[in-house]
Amino acid sequence: MRFIPSFARLGATMLILAILALLRPGGALAQEALQPLLQEYQAEIAKPSRSTVDGVLAALLAADLPGTAEFLLRWQDRGVYERTEDGLFFFAEEAGNGLRLIDLDSGAAVADVTSREVNQIRPNSGVRSVIAAALVPYELNAPAPERRAAALDAIARSSEASQIAPLRKSIETESDPGLKQRKERLLTLLTAQFATALPYRLAAIEGLAGDTSIEARSVLNQLTARVPGVGMVAPEGANIARVLEVGVDISTVEAYDRLVAAKLAPPRQSATDRRDVLAQHIVDGAVGGVPLHQLNTDAARTRAYEVLEAAGTVPPRAAEDEVARAVATHVFYEVYSEPTSEVTTAAEAALAATSRALGLYQTLDLVLDGLSLASIFFLAAIGLAITFGVMGVINMAHGEFIMMGAYTGYVVQLFIPDYTISLIIALPLAFVVTFGAGVAMERLVIRHLYTRPLETLLATFGISIALQQLAKNIFGTQARPLTAPDWLSGALTLNDIVSISNIRVAIFVLALIFLALLLFILKRTRLGLEVRAVTQNPGMAASMGIDPDRINMLTFGLGSGIAGIAGVAIGLYAQVTSEMGANYIVQSFMTVVVGGVGNVWGTLAGASMIGFLQKGIEWFNPSNTLAAQTYMVLFVILFIQFRPKGIVALKGRAAGD
Structure with missing residues (x-):
């Protein structure tokens, strides 16, 4: 033992x-160690190509060795070097005039070499894109949020079924709420496209119902994509979307063209095609035994062609009756690319819900655009409505007061670089400048022409041209920047469809402020009382001790000052040029005429009607805004034929005439 x-x-x-x-x-x-595995694919790694990189990546991902993700990143970014003497791979960093080789596995410095002793591996763009796709599972859990976001972008660009599992796993450990939401949404899209379990796939598709994002619509459109088909009978077992009825869903010509494309029928032949073919087969003054002088009827030409066709000289052709018979004996249909009928049914229902939501959001976006344009027209026209309503003066230089206000804002920004402070200063300063210009214009020109409206129009038109030229002499012909503050940059975005810029929101708010301010002045102040008195009956107002001349001066200055503030607001998103006022003078007059002269509420109603109608016309023809403006002018002409006093009837000087 x-x-x-x-x-x-x-x-x-x-x-x-x-x-x-x-x-x-x-x-x-x-x-x-990673190096031994890399040596097995030494040639493929040293000189990568699209045909060999897949095998290398498959081996690396299957082995899942430590450092694989780092190697793939370096390989993609051309940070891997091959030592020429032994073919080993290293990372490298600059060291003096040479490179310091870093071991792939240990991370330790190995040796300092010159660039002649190593070869930098430079994969082309195609190989780098394949490596980037292979890196996605690693990058989804990368420590840096930027890398995780880039991985999600890569999945969105090139989606595959293999990405579902690593994406689902990464959601459990995601700490960033925004990225987690993106991952969950992307997982829903991938599940709807590639999931093998039908219940999960149907649930994901139902989750996309009403989603108006481009990604969701793209997935649903792919699932409901249809391919045209034709045959003697509809194929059994195919996921057929619908059977087409000839003459209703498809014309006879289109149906026969499908038969020809599927090589189920010979091509159709027109009379010209038949004539050309016959001309090529003239033999001894005849075609197919039919003398040329007898080929003056359609029946004779058909008989000659049939002889050539029977002899095999010409290709067979389809006559009209043959076309009809061929179409009648075949079934034309559309089949879904997706073979599972439950999936396409759910996708069609989700797409219908999305279409309804899309229409709703497009309507909302159109309404927001109409409100934005209406607020711009209101700001541009309210000053003109005041001067025109109280004084009866057609001021063709009103657009130039808008231009003066915009240039005032530009000059303020030259001296005050802080855009917020400069905007706060520019708004009241623009009012002061244009108020003074309006008072000067009224005192020097307008007051002498009150009883001569045609001469007033011509005079203000001349002043308009003079102000434009003066602006060109001072500021030049190039557009000048009027920069909005950072808090006005960007846009309020509800989804991919509905959005409105912050500047337009600010203009809308400014229009509401001016509406409230003007109503307060006209209804609650002595100046407003006097203005309304002069508007309704200037003679009676003068007998009550009100100076109509002074009221006219203040009113004209007030209207001009409001135009200056409107110029600052408009200049924040439009080009500030000497001609910018001319772009708004026509719309301003249309707004005043349609709304009702001299009434704040009428101006608001006119601006709303003009803004919404113009956006509605542009919606039908978005590529031609000039046509929309032309139709608007025609509409105004027709409108004033039926309601010459505008939406809100004038209660002004006509009462005293």
């Missing part, structure tokens, strides 16, 4: 040796 202790000692020795072997530092490294 002495062999038993000996056997025990031998077993203990072997166990100790095995443990020591496992604990040896190089043992684990040998089993988990």
Whole structure:
């Protein structure tokens, strides 16, 4: 029995040796080293191509060794070097005039070499895109949020079924709420496209119902894509979308063209085609045995062609009756590219819900655009409505007061670089400048022409041209920037369809402020009382101690000052040029005439009607805004034929005439 202790000692020795072997530092490294695996694909890695990179990536991803993601990143970014003497791969960093090689597995510096001793591996763009796709599972869990976001972008650009599992797994450990939401949404899109379990796929498709984003609509459109088909009977087992009825869903000509494309029927032949073919087969003054002088009827030409067709000289052709028979004996249909009928049914229902939501959001976007345009027209026209309503003066230079206000804002920004402060200063300063210009214009020109409206129009038109030329002489012909503050940049975005710029929102708010301010002035102040008195009956107002001349001056200045503030607001998004006022003078007059002269509420109603109608016309023909403006002018002409006093009837000087 002495062999038993000996056997025990031998077993203990072997166990100790095995443990020591496992604990040896190089043992684990040998089993988990990346370099040996790379050497198996040395040639493919050193000179990668689209035809070889897939095999290398498959081996690396299957092995899942430590450092794989880092190697792929460096390989993609051309940061991997091959040492020419032994073909080993390294990372490298600059060291003086050469490079310092870094071991792939340990991260330790190996040696300093010159650029001649190594070859930098430079994969082309195609290889880099394949590597980037393979990196997605690693990048989804990268420590930097930017890398995780880039991985999601890569999945969105090139979606595959294999991305579902790593994406679902990464959601559990995602700490960023925004990225987690993106991952969950992207998982829904991938599940709807590629999931093998039908219940999960149907649930994902139902989750996309009403989603108006481009990504969701793209997925639903792919699932409901149809391919045209034709045959003697509809194919059994196919996911047929619909059977087309000839003459209703498809014309006879289109149906026969499908037969020709499917090589189920010979091509149709027109009379011209038949004549050309016959001309090519004239033999001894005849075609197919029919003399040329007899080929003056359709029946004779048909008989000649049939002879050539029977002899095999010309290709067979389809006559009209043959076309009808061929179409009648075939079934024309559309089949879904997606073979599962439950999927396409759910996708069609989701797409219908999305179409309804899309129409609703498009209507909302159109309404917001109409409100925005109406607020711009209101700001541009309210000053003109005041001067025109109280004084009866057709001021053709009103657009130039808008231009003066915009240039005032530009000059203020030259001296005050802070755009917020400069805007706060520019608004009241523009009012002061244009108020003064309006008062000067009224005192020097308008007051002498009150009883001569045609001469007033011509005079203000001349002043308009003079102000434009003066602006060109001072500021030049190039557009000048009027920059909005940062808090006005960007847009309020509800989804991919509904959005409105912050500047337009600010203009809308400014229009509401002016509406409230003007109503307060006209209804609650002495100046407003006097203005309304002069508007309704200037003679009676003068007999009550009100100076109509002074009221006219203040009113004209007030209207001009409001135009200046409107110019600052408009200049924040439009080009500030000497001609910018001319772009709004026509709309301003249309707004005043349609709304009702001299009434704030009428101006608001006119601006709303003009703005919404113009946007509605542009919606039908979005590529031609000039046509929309032309139709608007025609509408105004027709409108004033039926309601010459505008939406809100004038209660002004006509009462005193």
